[in-house]
Amino acid sequence: MTLAASPIRYPDAASRTVMTRRAWWLVVLNFLVPGSAQVLAGDRRLGRFGLGATLTLWTLAVVSLVVWLLWPAVFYTVMSTSLTLWIVAAVALFYAVLWVVLTLDTLRLVRLVKTAPSARAWVALLSVAAMVLVSGTAAYGAFIATTTSGFLSSVFVAGPSEPPVDGRYNILLLGGDAGPDRDGLRPDSIRVMSIDAETGQAVTIGLPRNMEDVPFNEDSPLHDLYPEGYGAIDGCEVDACMLNSIYTEVELKSPEMYPDADANGSEPGIEAMRDAAEAITGLEIQYYALIDMAGFQQLIDALGGVTITVPEDVPIHADETFTTVAEWIPAGEQHLDGYHALWYARSRHGTSDYDRMARQLQLQEAVLAQFNPANVLSKFQDIAAAGAQVVKTDVPQSMLGYFVDLASKTKELPVVDVELVPENGFDPEDPDYDYARQLVQEAVTPPTAEPAE
Structure with missing residues (x-):
């Protein structure tokens, strides 16, 4: 009765067919x-322990899936904390080891010498392949969790979250270009992203770097120094009194204007740029993100390049004087590596600042489009390493x-795009900032349609 009732526990060891x-x-x-x-x-x-651990894992997976489907913000918030990620890593390593133990014990229970000779290699191969797949996936998950925790801790600050202002989050995006011919970093790409806190509808506002007479609100420490606008009366402390020079001047000449900047995960120059952007757009800016353009090259390489449609041939310069052309990026659909993508964004020969703004926006949108789960996971280590060098921000990890x-x-x-350029009636060299704020307000608070009678 026992043999008949339990053929798996008490098999007929003499029968190769049964054992196989x-x-x-x-x-x-x-x-x-x-x-x-x-x-x-x-x-x-051992079996009850392994089975209990398996059922526990399935339960956690189902609960996580339900939370992700019903309350995605809660799921992402929990999974983006360092403590949670380290717990996930520890759990993943536990299961990786457990599955190795269970697989090796299963191979012992199989008793390969009792199976048909033709099946032995296949049974062993399948067991090892399953072990590598399951345990290897768990181990890789632990690696991803620890790497993510390190990346988040190095990029995002630990601080309180900020509420939306008028239902929106406004983020200053700076593309830093610190060349060997420059005294300090000078933002080469300046943009404000305004996002509806409920719907996610985004408005992106392009600020040309050559804006003059940039205003400051009365609560800015720069307002007393430049009450009529940046450099409007007696010039400024650097060679060119334009928007992107504000960062350089404050960072190098008067960082004491913003004594709390470093403690809050920022820099004096960034805070000065935030004040300028707020006065230009009329928006209160809660956060900033500074992107190192040289590091941006590494990020694109980590992603495996970026595909864009080049509207016309764009030159790559032979030196930092931006006068001698070394090669051209031809028009048409191109898959660019980091070096060529960076030059596509910053090339100046024969083009205007407004052309560069359009190319930079095109490149940013293309890179964001390639940040899909499959691409990121397959190249995660390189992307995380590059990202930690590329981005500086005061967005708190809790947000x-x-x-x-x-x-x-x-x-x-x-995405609604507002470019403060001559094509839109705004002249950066003879600016009308009231008109600029009007364009921004029309974009972030579009008029509601009149109800049909």
């Missing part, structure tokens, strides 16, 4: 329900989950 069939059952059960092979045919104590969820909504909606 049993071997396949044990290998498949170990893969599908780790621990079940031991419960049925081996050490039941990261919320912004990830908001970004998923933003990607589904068209």
Whole structure:
């Protein structure tokens, strides 16, 4: 009765057919329900432990899936904290080791010498392949979790979250270009991203770097120094009194104007640029993100390049004088590596600042489009390493989950682009900042349609 009732635990060891069939059952059960092979045919104590761990993992997975589907912001917030990521890494390593132990024990229970000779290699191969797949995936998950934790800690600050202003989050995006011919960094790309806190609808506002007479609000320390606008009366402390020079002047000449900047995860020059952007746009800016353009090259290489449509031939310069052309990026669809993408964004020969702004926006949108889960996971280590060098921001880690969820909504909606350039009636060299704020307000608070009578 016992033999008939328990053929897996008490098989007919003399029958190669029975032992081979049993071997396949044990290998498949170990893969599908780790621990079940031991419960049925081996050490039941080990089996119950493995089975309990498996059921616990399934429960956690189901709960996580439900939370992700119903409350994605909560899921992203929890999963973007360093403590959670380290717990995930520890759990993943535990399961990686457990599945190795259970697989090796299953191979012992199989008793390969009793199976058909033609099946032995296949049984062993499938067992090892399953072990590598499952345990290797868990181990890689632990690696991803620890790498992510390190990346988040190095990029995002630990601080309180800021509420939306008038229902929007406004973020200053700076593209830093610190060339060997420059005294300090000078933002080469300046943009404000205004995002509806509920819908994710985004408005991007391009600020030309050559804006003159840049205003400052009365609460800015720069207002007393430049009450009529930056350099409007007696010039400024650097060679060119333009928008992107404000960072350089404050950072190098008067960082004491913003004594709390470093403690808050920022820099005096960045805070000065924030004040300028607020006065230009009329928006209160809660956060900033500074992107190192040289590091941006590494990020694109880590992503495997970026595909864009080049509207016309763009020159690559032979030196930092931006006068001698070394080669051209031809018009048409091009897959650019980091070096060529960076030059596409910053090339000056025969083009205007406004052309460069358009190219930079095009490149930013293309890179963001390539940040899909498959691409990021497959190149995660390189992307995380590059990202830690590329981005400096004062977005607190506690807000990261919320912004990830908001970004998923933003990607589904068209982005409204407001460029403060002559084509839109705004002259950066003879600026009308009231008109600039009017354009911004029309974009972020479009008039509601009149109800039909």
